[in-house]
Every structure is written in C-alpha cells, then in structure tokens.
Amino acid sequence: MMGWNVKKTIVMVGMMGAGKTAVGRALAARLGVAFIDSDAEIELAANASIAEIFQRDGEAFFRAKETQVIERLLGGESGILSTGGGAFMQPANRQMISAQGVSVWLDAPLSLLWQRVRHKDTRPLLRTPDPHATLAEMFELRVPVYALANLRVPVLARYSIEDTVDAVIELLQTRPDVLAKE
Numbered sequence: 001m002m003g004w005n006v007k008k009t010i011v012m013v014g015m016m017g018a019g020k021t022a023v024g025r026a027l028a029a030r031l032g033v034a035f036i037d038s039d040a041e042i043e044l045a046a047n048a049s050i051a052e053i054f055q056r057d058g059e060a061f062f063r064a065k066e067t068q069v070i071e072r073l074l075g076g077e078s079g080i081l082s083t084g085g086g087a088f089m090q091p092a093n094r095q096m097i098s099a100q101g102v103s104v105w106l107d108a109p110l111s112l113l114w115q116r117v118r119h120k121d122t123r124p125l126l127r128t129p130d131p132h133a134t135l136a137e138m139f140e141l142r143v144p145v146y147a148l149a150n151l152r153v154p155v156l157a158r159y160s161i162e163d164t165v166d167a168v169i170e171l172l173q174t175r176p177d178v179l180a181k182e
Contacts, residue, residue: 003032003181003182004031004032004033004179004180004181004182005179005180005181005182006031006033006078006079006178006179007078007177007178007179007180008078008100008101008102008177008178009073009074009076009078009079009080009081009100009101009102010027010078010079010080010081010101010102010104010168010172010178010179011070011074011081011082011083011097011101011102011103011104012024012027012080012081012082012083012104012106013083013087013088013097013103013104013105013106013146013149014085014088014105014106014107014108014146014155015085015108015113015135015138015139015142015146016084016085016113016117016123016125016126016135017108017112017113017114017115017116017117018085018106018107018108018113018155019106019108019155019161019164020082020083020085020106021037021082022161023106023155023161023164023165023168024037024080024081024082025080025082026161026162026165027080027165027168027169028079028080030165030169031080031169031179033077033078033079033080034077034079034080035079035080035082036073036079036080036081036082037081037082038066038069038070038073038081038082038083038084038087039082039083039084041069041073042062042065042066042069045065045069046065050062050084050124051124053065054124054125055124059086063086063090066083066084066086066087066090066093067090067092067093067096070083070087070093070096070097071096074096074097074100074101075100078101081101085125085138085142086125086142088103088105088142088145088146088148088149089142089145094145094148098150102150102151102172102175102178103149103150103151104149104150104151104152104153104168104171104172105146105147105149105151105152105153106153106155106164107143107146107152107153107154107155108154108155108156109156110135110136110139112155112156112157113135113139114132114135115157117135118131118132125138150175151168151171151172151174151175153167153168153171154167
C-alpha cells in the first residue's frame with residue numbers, strides 16, 4: 001500500500017452538517033495522520049460543551065478560544081483539522097490557516113445541511129424560533145467567505161463519506177506542497 005506524505009495541516013471548513021468531522025476523520029485514517037477536531041479540543045480545554053461555553057461565556061469568548069486552539073494545532077504536527085462552522089469567518093483564522101496549512105471547503109447545498117442538522121440539539125446557533133431561516137441566513141453570509149478557501153470539494157447527498165474523501169484526496173494531489181505520495 002502506498003503511503004502519503006502530508007506536508008501541511010489540512011483544515012476542513014464549511015457549514016455545520018457539511019461533514020467536516022466525518023470526512024476529516026476518514027481522510028486522516030486514509031492518509032495515516034492524526035485527526036483533530038477544534039471544537040472537541042475547546043470542550044476539553046474548557047471542560048464544558050460548546051453549547052455551555054456559548055451560554056456561559058458568550059460567542060466572543062468562544063471565538064477567542066477557538067483561535068488559540070487553531071493556532072496551537074497548526075503549530076503542531078501536520079494532520080487533519082476539522083474546525084467549527086464559524087472559525088473560517090474570522091480573518092485572523094483564515095490568515096493563519098493559509099499561512100501554515102491548506103483549507104478545504106466542503107461545499108454542501110443548504111437542503112442537505114438542513115436534512116443533517118434539523119434533528120440535532122447540539123447546535124447552539126440554531127436554538128432560534130425558526131432554525132431553518134437561521135441556517136439559511138448563516139449559509140448566505142458564510143458561503144462567500146468559505147469560497148476564499150484554498151480548495152473546494154462539492155458535497156452531495158448521494159456521496160458516501162468515502163466518495164467525498166476520494167474527491168478531497170484527488171484535489172489535494174494538485175497541491176504537491178501539501179500532499180505527496182511516498
């Protein structure tokens with residue numbers, strides 16, 4: 001089996017429900033590198049869930065912690081980093097990510113995102129009277145910023161996680177500064 005040399009951290013960006021964690025985890029396994037989820041790291045550091053942090057300390061505090069965690073993780077060994085949906089919205093994070101890693105936008109249509117997130121209570125930003133409208137608003141706001149990512153991979157309902165991983169690897173191979181066969 002051919003090995004891979006991952007030269008820079010590959011950062012998964014995109015909306016909640018796009019598959020950043022699932023695809024990121026499968027991608028890390030396929031490339032033989034560590035998978036890290038920035039939200040999980042923040043929860044670990046704060047000893048609280050993302051929802052609790054939002055409620056207790058507010059979004060600004062959460063975003064500051066998120067930037068610290070992303071900075072620390074980018075400075076470590078190259079691997080796959082899955083970020084929260086809002087992380088890439090912060091210019092400082094985008095700058096850090098493109099300076100030290102590569103961003104991969106999992107571009108899923110709104111209808112698919114809604115199907116995936118509407119039954120979950122783990123999304124603090126969707127705790128509104130009309131979560132679909134909130135998601136649609138976030139989508140409109142965030143998509144132009146996600147479009148600034150280094151690489152874009154379309155995510156469709158008919159794709160399995162493995163299909164999406166194949167697409168990501170295919171795209172990463174256009175970036176020899178990030179990924180090379182050993």
